[in-house]
Amino acid sequence: MHFLRNQSFTVFDFETSGLDPKKDRVIEMAAIRVVNGEIASEFSTLVRYDGKLAPKITELTGITDDMTACGMDEDTAFRILNRMLGDHVLIAHNALFDLSFLHHSLMRIAGRSFRNSFIDTLTISRERHVYPHTLKDMCDRYGIPLIGGHRALNDVIACWELCRTLDEESDIGGFLNKLGYMKKYGPPAWSPPHALLEPVELKYAPRQA
Numbered sequence: 001m002h003f004l005r006n007q008s009f010t011v012f013d014f015e016t017s018g019l020d021p022k023k024d025r026v027i028e029m030a031a032i033r034v035v036n037g038e039i040a041s042e043f044s045t046l047v048r049y050d051g052k053l054a055p056k057i058t059e060l061t062g063i064t065d066d067m068t069a070c071g072m073d074e075d076t077a078f079r080i081l082n083r084m085l086g087d088h089v090l091i092a093h094n095a096l097f098d099l100s101f102l103h104h105s106l107m108r109i110a111g112r113s114f115r116n117s118f119i120d121t122l123t124i125s126r127e128r129h130v131y132p133h134t135l136k137d138m139c140d141r142y143g144i145p146l147i148g149g150h151r152a153l154n155d156v157i158a159c160w161e162l163c164r165t166l167d168e169e170s171d172i173g174g175f176l177n178k179l180g181y182m183k184k185y186g187p188p189a190w191s192p193p194h195a196l197l198e199p200v201e202l203k204y205a206p207r208q209a
Helices: 055-061 065-069 074-085 095-110 121-128 135-142 152-169
Strands: 008-016 026-035 038-046 089-092 118-120 178-182 196-200
Touching: 008 074, 008 095, 008 152, 026 055, 026 074, 026 152, 038 074, 038 152, 074 095, 089 095, 089 152, 095 118, 095 121, 095 178, 118 121, 118 178, 121 135, 121 152, 121 178, 121 196, 135 152
Parallel strands: 008 089, 089 118, 178 196
Antiparallel strands: 008 026, 026 038
């Protein structure tokens, strides 16, 4: 029995103003709710950000200061997202990044975090495949289309297709709440209290003679 069958999930993704969840902000969010293997609903919005985005963020995402100036206010965006998350198992690629921003944002806005279980497709990818493991690389490996990567809704839909493909390949139930972290960097500064942390050493393809 494959893990994704006959269950409900929420796949989500953030684009952010930087890499530090304590001081940086979510500038775009997207989520899809999957019921019995089908996308039942989706939510995507830019989030208002009053700061100035670093050029590298705009280059990576295509999101500009003018776009974030017109985004949904942060409180409303996270209230809607919270309803999408519900008590579902959450799915993300590089889940530690998105869960960290979810935790710090909810603590700042609402004074509480989340308790959802989760699946990290990056952790699965690192265990099953050689480097590299970006969402784009993994989608390319499995022939999954990813158009306009580093925009939240595109990444979410691709992540769901990747997760479904990984589960069809071999049941992913053993990866519930498992978070791999790079052994050489040590465990993350923050992780969900219920996370099963596992040090990872990357596997590389053998060099061609």
